[in-house]
Amino acid sequence: MFDIQKIREDFPILARRVHNNPLVYFDNAASAQKPKVVIDAITNAYANEYANVHRGLHYLSNLSTEKFEAVRNSVANFLGVKDEREIILNSGTTEGINTIAYGWAMPRFQKGDEIVLSTMEHHANIVPWHLLRERLGVVLKWVDMEESGDLDSQKVIDAISSKTKLVAITHMSNVLGTIVDVKCISKAAKSKGVPVLIDGSQAAVHLPVDVTSIGCDFYAITGHKLYGPSGSGAIYVRQERQKEMQPFIAGGNMISEVHKDVITYNDPPFKFEAGTPGIVEAIGFGVALDYLMNIGMDAIATHEKNICDYAMSRFDDIDWLTLQGKPMSKGAIFSFIINGAAHAHDISTILDKKGVAVRAGHHCAGPLMDYFGLTATCRASIGMYNTVGEVDIFINALELAHELFS
Numbered sequence: 107m108f109d110i111q112k113i114r115e116d117f118p119i120l121a122r123r124v125h126n127n128p129l130v131y132f133d134n135a136a137s138a139q140k141p142k143v144v145i146d147a148i149t150n151a152y153a154n155e156y157a158n159v160h161r162g163l164h165y166l167s168n169l170s171t172e173k174f175e176a177v178r179n180s181v182a183n184f185l186g187v188k189d190e191r192e193i194i195l196n197s198g199t200t201e202g203i204n205t206i207a208y209g210w211a212m213p214r215f216q217k218g219d220e221i222v223l224s225t226m227e228h229h230a231n232i233v234p235w236h237l238l239r240e241r242l243g244v245v246l247k248w249v250d251m252e253e254s255g256d257l258d259s260q261k262v263i264d265a266i267s268s269k270t271k272l273v274a275i276t277h278m279s280n281v282l283g284t285i286v287d288v289k290c291i292s293k294a295a296k297s298k299g300v301p302v303l304i305d306g307s308q309a310a311v312h313l314p315v316d317v318t319s320i321g322c323d324f325y326a327i328t329g330h331k332l333y334g335p336s337g338s339g340a341i342y343v344r345q346e347r348q349k350e351m352q353p354f355i356a357g358g359n360m361i362s363e364v365h366k367d368v369i370t371y372n373d374p375p376f377k378f379e380a381g382t383p384g385i386v387e388a389i390g391f392g393v394a395l396d397y398l399m400n401i402g403m404d405a406i407a408t409h410e411k412n413i414c415d416y417a418m419s420r421f422d423d424i425d426w427l428t429l430q431g432k433p434m435s436k437g438a439i440f441s442f443i444i445n446g447a448a449h450a451h452d453i454s455t456i457l458d459k460k461g462v463a464v465r466a467g468h469h470c471a472g473p474l475m476d477y478f479g480l481t482a483t484c485r486a487s488i489g490m491y492n493t494v495g496e497v498d499i500f501i502n503a504l505e506l507a508h509e510l511f512s
Contacts, residue, residue, distance in 0.1 A: 108405040114491050116141040116397075127461030130496045135280050135308060135439050135487030136465050137330045140394070144334055147393040151386045159385055160359055160376075174385055177392030178375070181340045184395045185325060186316030192348070194341050194375045195388055198328035199307045200230045202341030203274075205378060206303055206324050207234035209354040210347060211272060217243030219271045224257055224286075225250045225477050226279045229470040231305040235274060245269070250477065251284065255431020259287040263294040273302045277309030281471045281485065282431035283414075283439030285309065292321040301347065307331055311489075312410055312437045314403040323347050329387065333489075334394030338387040348374040355380040406490045413488050414438035417497045424501075426508055430483055438488035441469070443480070444504070448511045450482040456510060457484075460503035 114120050117139050122129050131139060151173070157166035159174045182190040196202050211221075221235050225248055238244040249265050251257045262275065273295050277288050292302045303324040306315060310327045317325045324347065329338030343351070353360055353371065357380040362370040371377045398406070417440060421429050430441040444453055454466035465485040468475045475481060486500060 108401065108409050110409065110491070110493060113401070114493075116143070117491050118142055118145070120491060124461040124463070125459050127459075128499075130460075130462040130492075130499050132486040132488065132492065132496070132500060133463045133465050134311070134489035134492075135331070135469075135485060137336065138311070138333045138489050139491070140333055140335070140390075141397055143397055144390045144394050148335060148386055148390045151389050156386065158382055170385055173389050173392075174383070177388045177395075178340075180392040180395045180399075181327075181342075184315070184399060185310070185327070185342055186318050187342055188318065189345065191373075191375055192342055192345055194343055194378045195383060196339050196341060196379070197337050197384060197387075198330065198339035199228075199305060199326040199341075200328075202324075202326035202328075202339060203230055203303065203305065204234050205341065205354045206343070206351075207238060209351040209378060210343075211238060211244075212242065213352050214350065215242055215244050215271055218245060218269060220245045220247050220267060220269045222247045222249065222262060222265045222270055222273045222275075224248070224262065224275055226257065226282060226284065226471060226474045227274070227276055228280050228305060228307065229472065230307070231274055231276060231303075232473070244271075248473070251282075251431070251433075255279075255282040255284050255433040256435070257284055257286050257433075259290045259294075262291050266295060266298055266300055270298075270300050273300055274305070275302065276305045276307075277315075278306075278312065278437050278439075279431075279471075279474075280308050280439065281441045281469045281474055281483070282433060283308075283437040283487075284431065284433040285313070285435040285437055287435075288322065289320045296321060308437065308439070313407050317342050329391035329394065332391070332394055332398065334391035335384075335387040337384045338391035340391075343375075343378075345374075348378075351378065353377055353380065357381045359383075401490070409490060410438045410488055410492075413492060413494055413497060416494050417486075417488075420497060420501050424504075426512070427504065430478055430480075438492075439485065440487070441483040441485045443483055444508055444511060446512070450484045452511070453484050453504075453507045456507040457500070457503045460499070460506065462500050462503045464500075 301323040330336040450466040
Protein backbone atom coordinates (compact mmCIF):
# COMPACT_ATOMS: atom_id res chain seq x y z
CA MET A 107 0.00 0.00 0.00
CA PHE A 108 1.29 3.44 -0.98
CA ASP A 109 1.16 5.53 2.23
CA ILE A 110 1.93 9.11 1.21
CA GLN A 111 1.92 10.38 4.80
CA LYS A 112 4.44 7.74 5.87
CA ILE A 113 6.61 8.50 2.87
CA ARG A 114 6.57 12.23 3.63
CA GLU A 115 7.62 11.50 7.20
CA ASP A 116 10.64 9.64 5.79
CA PHE A 117 11.99 12.91 4.34
CA PRO A 118 13.09 15.28 7.14
CA ILE A 119 13.43 18.35 4.91
CA LEU A 120 9.72 18.33 4.04
CA ALA A 121 8.94 19.49 7.59
CA ARG A 122 10.79 22.79 7.19
CA ARG A 123 9.35 26.15 6.23
CA VAL A 124 10.65 28.56 3.57
CA HIS A 125 9.85 32.27 3.91
CA ASN A 126 7.43 31.27 6.67
CA ASN A 127 5.52 28.95 4.34
CA PRO A 128 5.50 25.15 4.19
CA LEU A 129 8.07 23.90 1.70
CA VAL A 130 6.55 22.69 -1.56
CA TYR A 131 9.47 21.06 -3.33
CA PHE A 132 8.73 20.90 -7.05
CA ASP A 133 12.33 20.79 -8.29
CA ASN A 134 12.68 17.02 -8.33
CA ALA A 135 13.77 16.78 -11.97
CA ALA A 136 16.91 18.68 -11.00
CA SER A 137 17.57 16.72 -7.81
CA ALA A 138 15.36 14.90 -5.32
CA GLN A 139 15.36 15.11 -1.54
CA LYS A 140 16.77 12.27 0.57
CA PRO A 141 14.92 9.92 2.93
CA LYS A 142 16.21 9.42 6.44
CA VAL A 143 17.39 5.88 5.68
CA VAL A 144 19.80 7.30 3.09
CA ILE A 145 20.98 10.08 5.40
CA ASP A 146 21.50 7.57 8.23
CA ALA A 147 23.37 5.17 5.94
CA ILE A 148 25.76 7.94 4.87
CA THR A 149 26.33 9.07 8.45
CA ASN A 150 26.91 5.52 9.65
CA ALA A 151 29.31 4.73 6.81
CA TYR A 152 31.49 7.72 7.65
CA ALA A 153 31.15 7.45 11.44
CA ASN A 154 31.49 3.70 11.96
CA GLU A 155 32.48 1.78 8.83
CA TYR A 156 34.66 3.88 6.54
CA ALA A 157 37.75 2.48 4.82
CA ASN A 158 38.93 2.22 1.23
CA VAL A 159 37.52 -0.64 -0.80
CA HIS A 160 38.93 -3.60 -2.74
CA ARG A 161 42.56 -3.28 -1.66
CA GLY A 162 42.51 -3.85 2.08
CA LEU A 163 42.51 -7.04 4.10
CA HIS A 164 41.41 -5.58 7.42
CA TYR A 165 37.89 -5.66 8.85
CA LEU A 166 36.76 -2.16 7.92
CA SER A 167 38.02 -2.45 4.36
CA ASN A 168 36.27 -5.77 3.91
CA LEU A 169 33.06 -4.32 5.35
CA SER A 170 33.19 -1.26 3.09
CA THR A 171 33.94 -3.44 0.08
CA GLU A 172 31.02 -5.73 0.89
CA LYS A 173 28.59 -2.81 1.19
CA PHE A 174 29.97 -1.08 -1.90
CA GLU A 175 29.74 -4.18 -4.07
CA ALA A 176 26.19 -4.88 -2.81
CA VAL A 177 25.17 -1.67 -4.57
CA ARG A 178 25.93 -3.28 -7.92
CA ASN A 179 23.36 -5.96 -7.16
CA SER A 180 20.80 -3.34 -6.07
CA VAL A 181 21.25 -1.47 -9.36
CA ALA A 182 20.94 -4.73 -11.31
CA ASN A 183 17.69 -5.60 -9.52
CA PHE A 184 16.35 -2.08 -10.00
CA LEU A 185 16.99 -2.16 -13.76
CA GLY A 186 16.03 -5.78 -14.36
CA VAL A 187 19.59 -6.84 -15.20
CA LYS A 188 20.36 -10.53 -14.74
CA ASP A 189 24.16 -10.23 -14.45
CA GLU A 190 25.45 -7.54 -12.09
CA ARG A 191 28.76 -7.50 -13.97
CA GLU A 192 26.92 -5.48 -16.62
CA ILE A 193 26.59 -2.62 -14.09
CA ILE A 194 29.36 0.00 -14.03
CA LEU A 195 29.20 2.26 -10.98
CA ASN A 196 30.08 5.92 -11.46
CA SER A 197 29.27 9.49 -10.39
CA GLY A 198 26.09 9.74 -12.48
CA THR A 199 24.68 9.85 -15.98
CA THR A 200 27.17 12.41 -17.30
CA GLU A 201 30.12 10.17 -16.44
CA GLY A 202 28.23 7.14 -17.70
CA ILE A 203 27.54 8.57 -21.15
CA ASN A 204 31.07 9.96 -21.41
CA THR A 205 32.39 6.49 -20.59
CA ILE A 206 30.53 5.15 -23.62
CA ALA A 207 31.53 8.10 -25.82
CA TYR A 208 35.25 7.76 -25.04
CA GLY A 209 35.53 4.08 -24.18
CA TRP A 210 33.26 2.54 -26.79
CA ALA A 211 32.48 5.08 -29.54
CA MET A 212 35.73 7.01 -29.99
CA PRO A 213 37.87 3.93 -30.80
CA ARG A 214 35.23 2.66 -33.26
CA PHE A 215 33.71 5.67 -35.01
CA GLN A 216 35.08 7.38 -38.11
CA LYS A 217 34.40 10.56 -40.04
CA GLY A 218 30.89 10.51 -41.50
CA ASP A 219 29.50 7.97 -39.03
CA GLU A 220 26.13 9.05 -37.68
CA ILE A 221 24.57 9.31 -34.22
CA VAL A 222 20.79 9.73 -34.07
CA LEU A 223 19.50 12.04 -31.32
CA SER A 224 16.24 13.74 -30.44
CA THR A 225 15.88 17.50 -30.08
CA MET A 226 14.78 17.10 -26.46
CA GLU A 227 17.97 15.49 -25.15
CA HIS A 228 19.65 16.76 -22.00
CA HIS A 229 23.10 18.25 -22.54
CA ALA A 230 24.59 15.14 -20.88
CA ASN A 231 23.39 13.19 -23.91
CA ILE A 232 24.42 15.86 -26.42
CA VAL A 233 27.79 17.33 -25.51
CA PRO A 234 29.75 14.02 -25.44
CA TRP A 235 28.59 13.38 -29.00
CA HIS A 236 29.50 16.93 -30.04
CA LEU A 237 33.03 16.19 -28.84
CA LEU A 238 33.11 13.24 -31.23
CA ARG A 239 31.76 15.52 -33.96
CA GLU A 240 34.58 17.99 -33.33
CA ARG A 241 37.35 15.41 -33.00
CA LEU A 242 36.32 12.65 -35.40
CA GLY A 243 33.92 14.30 -37.83
CA VAL A 244 30.94 12.27 -36.61
CA VAL A 245 27.56 13.51 -37.89
CA LEU A 246 24.72 14.22 -35.46
CA LYS A 247 21.25 13.52 -36.92
CA TRP A 248 18.43 15.26 -35.06
CA VAL A 249 14.84 14.08 -34.80
CA ASP A 250 12.29 16.72 -33.76
CA MET A 251 9.28 15.86 -31.61
CA GLU A 252 5.72 16.67 -32.61
CA GLU A 253 4.08 19.97 -31.67
CA SER A 254 2.31 18.07 -28.90
CA GLY A 255 5.67 17.19 -27.35
CA ASP A 256 5.40 13.52 -28.34
CA LEU A 257 8.40 11.86 -29.98
CA ASP A 258 7.34 9.65 -32.87
CA SER A 259 9.40 6.49 -32.48
CA GLN A 260 9.00 5.73 -36.19
CA LYS A 261 10.72 9.01 -37.06
CA VAL A 262 13.66 7.98 -34.91
CA ILE A 263 13.75 4.60 -36.61
CA ASP A 264 13.49 6.19 -40.08
CA ALA A 265 16.48 8.40 -39.26
CA ILE A 266 18.69 5.29 -38.98
CA SER A 267 20.76 4.87 -42.12
CA SER A 268 23.60 2.63 -43.27
CA LYS A 269 25.98 5.16 -41.68
CA THR A 270 24.29 5.15 -38.26
CA LYS A 271 26.49 3.73 -35.53
CA LEU A 272 24.42 4.66 -32.47
CA VAL A 273 20.99 5.85 -31.40
CA ALA A 274 21.28 7.96 -28.22
CA ILE A 275 17.85 8.79 -26.84
CA THR A 276 16.17 9.89 -23.64
CA HIS A 277 13.59 7.66 -21.97
CA MET A 278 11.79 10.68 -20.49
CA SER A 279 12.28 14.35 -21.32
CA ASN A 280 13.50 16.37 -18.35
CA VAL A 281 11.64 19.41 -19.74
CA LEU A 282 8.37 18.07 -21.18
CA GLY A 283 7.92 14.82 -19.27
CA THR A 284 7.51 13.02 -22.61
CA ILE A 285 7.86 9.26 -22.21
CA VAL A 286 9.60 7.77 -25.24
CA ASP A 287 8.87 4.29 -26.60
CA VAL A 288 12.45 3.15 -26.18
CA LYS A 289 11.51 -0.51 -26.46
CA CYS A 290 10.15 0.01 -29.98
CA ILE A 291 13.21 2.04 -30.96
CA SER A 292 15.64 -0.52 -29.49
CA LYS A 293 13.96 -3.43 -31.25
CA ALA A 294 14.05 -1.68 -34.63
CA ALA A 295 17.62 -0.46 -34.19
CA LYS A 296 18.77 -3.95 -33.19
CA SER A 297 17.24 -5.37 -36.36
CA LYS A 298 19.43 -2.92 -38.26
CA GLY A 299 22.53 -3.77 -36.23
CA VAL A 300 22.63 -0.37 -34.50
CA PRO A 301 23.29 -0.14 -30.73
CA VAL A 302 21.04 2.04 -28.54
CA LEU A 303 22.04 4.18 -25.59
CA ILE A 304 19.25 5.40 -23.30
CA ASP A 305 19.46 8.32 -20.91
CA GLY A 306 17.31 7.03 -18.07
CA SER A 307 17.99 9.87 -15.64
CA GLN A 308 14.32 10.93 -15.46
CA ALA A 309 12.43 7.77 -16.41
CA ALA A 310 14.08 5.54 -13.82
CA VAL A 311 12.78 7.87 -11.09
CA HIS A 312 9.16 7.68 -12.17
CA LEU A 313 8.67 4.36 -13.99
CA PRO A 314 9.53 0.68 -13.59
CA VAL A 315 12.51 -0.02 -15.86
CA ASP A 316 13.50 -3.41 -17.26
CA VAL A 317 16.45 -3.07 -19.62
CA THR A 318 16.21 -6.73 -20.61
CA SER A 319 12.70 -6.11 -21.89
CA ILE A 320 13.70 -2.81 -23.50
CA GLY A 321 16.59 -4.49 -25.33
CA CYS A 322 19.00 -1.54 -25.25
CA ASP A 323 22.78 -1.74 -25.12
CA PHE A 324 23.41 1.05 -22.60
CA TYR A 325 21.15 2.56 -19.91
CA ALA A 326 22.40 5.40 -17.69
CA ILE A 327 20.97 6.51 -14.34
CA THR A 328 22.00 9.06 -11.75
CA GLY A 329 21.72 8.71 -7.98
CA HIS A 330 20.82 12.22 -6.87
CA LYS A 331 17.55 12.15 -8.84
CA LEU A 332 16.73 8.72 -7.38
CA TYR A 333 16.60 10.06 -3.81
CA GLY A 334 20.25 9.14 -3.29
CA PRO A 335 23.44 11.20 -2.87
CA SER A 336 24.94 13.41 -5.54
CA GLY A 337 28.10 11.94 -7.05
CA SER A 338 26.53 8.50 -7.44
CA GLY A 339 25.09 6.61 -10.37
CA ALA A 340 25.53 3.70 -12.74
CA ILE A 341 25.31 2.63 -16.34
CA TYR A 342 24.17 -0.72 -17.68
CA VAL A 343 26.42 -1.96 -20.47
CA ARG A 344 25.54 -5.14 -22.31
CA GLN A 345 28.40 -7.65 -22.00
CA GLU A 346 29.04 -7.83 -25.72
CA ARG A 347 29.50 -4.03 -25.73
CA GLN A 348 31.83 -4.21 -22.73
CA LYS A 349 34.07 -6.48 -24.78
CA GLU A 350 34.28 -3.74 -27.44
CA MET A 351 35.22 -1.01 -24.95
CA GLN A 352 38.53 0.49 -23.95
CA PRO A 353 39.06 2.06 -20.51
CA PHE A 354 37.99 5.70 -20.35
CA ILE A 355 39.96 6.66 -17.21
CA ALA A 356 43.20 4.96 -16.19
CA GLY A 357 44.50 4.38 -12.69
CA GLY A 358 44.02 2.15 -9.70
CA ASN A 359 41.44 -0.65 -9.51
CA MET A 360 40.95 -0.89 -13.29
CA ILE A 361 44.25 -2.75 -13.63
CA SER A 362 45.35 -6.22 -12.61
CA GLU A 363 49.12 -5.82 -13.01
CA VAL A 364 51.37 -2.86 -13.77
CA HIS A 365 55.01 -3.10 -14.89
CA LYS A 366 57.36 -0.72 -16.66
CA ASP A 367 56.66 -2.20 -20.06
CA VAL A 368 53.19 -3.72 -19.80
CA ILE A 369 49.91 -3.51 -17.92
CA THR A 370 47.07 -6.00 -17.58
CA TYR A 371 43.52 -4.72 -17.21
CA ASN A 372 41.12 -5.90 -14.58
CA ASP A 373 37.98 -7.75 -15.64
CA PRO A 374 34.81 -5.75 -16.35
CA PRO A 375 33.10 -3.95 -14.75
CA PHE A 376 36.18 -3.00 -12.69
CA LYS A 377 38.06 -2.32 -15.93
CA PHE A 378 35.91 0.81 -16.27
CA GLU A 379 36.01 1.97 -12.63
CA ALA A 380 39.37 3.67 -12.15
CA GLY A 381 40.56 5.12 -8.86
CA THR A 382 38.99 5.27 -5.43
CA PRO A 383 35.25 5.46 -6.03
CA GLY A 384 32.67 7.53 -4.19
CA ILE A 385 32.35 4.78 -1.60
CA VAL A 386 29.85 6.37 0.76
CA GLU A 387 27.93 8.00 -2.07
CA ALA A 388 27.51 4.59 -3.70
CA ILE A 389 26.39 3.00 -0.43
CA GLY A 390 23.78 5.74 -0.02
CA PHE A 391 22.71 5.21 -3.63
CA GLY A 392 22.16 1.50 -3.01
CA VAL A 393 20.06 2.25 0.08
CA ALA A 394 17.96 4.71 -1.95
CA LEU A 395 17.29 2.09 -4.63
CA ASP A 396 16.35 -0.50 -2.02
CA TYR A 397 14.00 2.07 -0.47
CA LEU A 398 12.33 2.67 -3.85
CA MET A 399 12.02 -1.04 -4.60
CA ASN A 400 10.47 -1.62 -1.17
CA ILE A 401 7.76 0.96 -1.94
CA GLY A 402 7.39 -0.34 -5.49
CA MET A 403 7.95 1.58 -8.70
CA ASP A 404 4.49 0.67 -9.98
CA ALA A 405 2.93 2.23 -6.88
CA ILE A 406 5.09 5.34 -7.27
CA ALA A 407 4.14 5.64 -10.95
CA THR A 408 0.43 5.38 -10.11
CA HIS A 409 0.68 8.02 -7.37
CA GLU A 410 2.56 10.43 -9.62
CA LYS A 411 0.16 9.89 -12.53
CA ASN A 412 -2.74 10.90 -10.29
CA ILE A 413 -0.93 14.12 -9.41
CA CYS A 414 0.02 14.70 -13.05
CA ASP A 415 -3.58 14.27 -14.21
CA TYR A 416 -4.82 16.66 -11.52
CA ALA A 417 -2.18 19.26 -12.36
CA MET A 418 -3.03 19.06 -16.06
CA SER A 419 -6.72 19.59 -15.27
CA ARG A 420 -5.81 22.72 -13.29
CA PHE A 421 -3.59 24.00 -16.11
CA ASP A 422 -6.45 23.54 -18.59
CA ASP A 423 -8.45 26.16 -16.66
CA ILE A 424 -5.71 28.81 -16.91
CA ASP A 425 -5.72 30.89 -20.10
CA TRP A 426 -2.76 33.09 -19.17
CA LEU A 427 -0.27 30.23 -18.92
CA THR A 428 1.37 28.29 -21.76
CA LEU A 429 2.47 24.74 -21.04
CA GLN A 430 5.29 23.53 -23.28
CA GLY A 431 4.09 20.28 -24.81
CA LYS A 432 1.17 18.05 -23.91
CA PRO A 433 2.37 14.60 -24.95
CA MET A 434 0.05 11.59 -24.82
CA SER A 435 2.43 9.66 -22.57
CA LYS A 436 3.74 12.03 -19.95
CA GLY A 437 5.49 12.05 -16.60
CA ALA A 438 4.77 14.67 -13.95
CA ILE A 439 7.11 17.36 -15.31
CA PHE A 440 5.66 20.70 -16.40
CA SER A 441 7.52 23.48 -18.19
CA PHE A 442 5.61 26.71 -18.66
CA ILE A 443 5.63 30.44 -19.18
CA ILE A 444 3.15 33.07 -18.03
CA ASN A 445 1.98 34.82 -21.19
CA GLY A 446 3.36 38.33 -21.51
CA ALA A 447 4.95 38.13 -18.08
CA ALA A 448 8.46 38.72 -16.84
CA HIS A 449 11.35 36.30 -17.24
CA ALA A 450 11.06 32.78 -15.86
CA HIS A 451 13.58 33.70 -13.18
CA ASP A 452 11.27 36.42 -11.89
CA ILE A 453 8.33 34.03 -11.78
CA SER A 454 10.43 31.48 -9.92
CA THR A 455 11.41 34.13 -7.38
CA ILE A 456 7.75 34.96 -6.65
CA LEU A 457 6.91 31.27 -6.23
CA ASP A 458 9.84 30.89 -3.86
CA LYS A 459 8.40 33.61 -1.61
CA LYS A 460 5.40 31.30 -1.18
CA GLY A 461 7.63 28.35 -0.32
CA VAL A 462 7.29 26.73 -3.76
CA ALA A 463 10.59 25.53 -5.22
CA VAL A 464 10.67 25.28 -9.03
CA ARG A 465 13.46 25.51 -11.61
CA ALA A 466 13.92 28.37 -14.07
CA GLY A 467 16.25 28.38 -17.07
CA HIS A 468 17.02 26.28 -20.12
CA HIS A 469 17.14 23.05 -18.09
CA CYS A 470 20.29 21.85 -19.90
CA ALA A 471 18.21 21.41 -23.05
CA GLY A 472 19.47 24.07 -25.48
CA PRO A 473 18.19 22.49 -28.72
CA LEU A 474 14.73 22.10 -27.18
CA MET A 475 14.66 25.75 -26.11
CA ASP A 476 15.70 26.70 -29.66
CA TYR A 477 12.86 24.56 -31.02
CA PHE A 478 10.33 26.49 -28.90
CA GLY A 479 12.01 29.83 -29.61
CA LEU A 480 12.55 30.43 -25.89
CA THR A 481 15.54 31.24 -23.72
CA ALA A 482 14.01 29.88 -20.52
CA THR A 483 10.92 28.37 -18.92
CA CYS A 484 9.79 27.61 -15.40
CA ARG A 485 9.65 23.92 -14.59
CA ALA A 486 7.67 22.21 -11.85
CA SER A 487 8.53 18.54 -11.39
CA ILE A 488 6.84 16.06 -9.08
CA GLY A 489 8.41 13.47 -6.79
CA MET A 490 6.86 10.52 -4.99
CA TYR A 491 6.42 12.57 -1.79
CA ASN A 492 4.40 15.36 -3.42
CA THR A 493 0.62 15.71 -3.04
CA VAL A 494 -2.44 17.03 -4.83
CA GLY A 495 -2.73 19.67 -2.10
CA GLU A 496 0.71 20.96 -3.01
CA VAL A 497 -0.45 21.40 -6.61
CA ASP A 498 -3.15 23.74 -5.31
CA ILE A 499 -0.57 25.75 -3.35
CA PHE A 500 1.56 25.94 -6.48
CA ILE A 501 -1.37 27.15 -8.62
CA ASN A 502 -2.24 29.79 -6.02
CA ALA A 503 1.35 31.04 -6.10
CA LEU A 504 1.21 31.16 -9.91
CA GLU A 505 -1.93 33.28 -9.73
CA LEU A 506 -0.09 35.73 -7.48
CA ALA A 507 2.80 35.89 -9.97
CA HIS A 508 0.35 36.53 -12.79
CA GLU A 509 -1.30 39.37 -10.89
CA LEU A 510 2.05 40.98 -10.13
CA PHE A 511 3.29 40.85 -13.72
CA SER A 512 0.06 41.48 -15.63
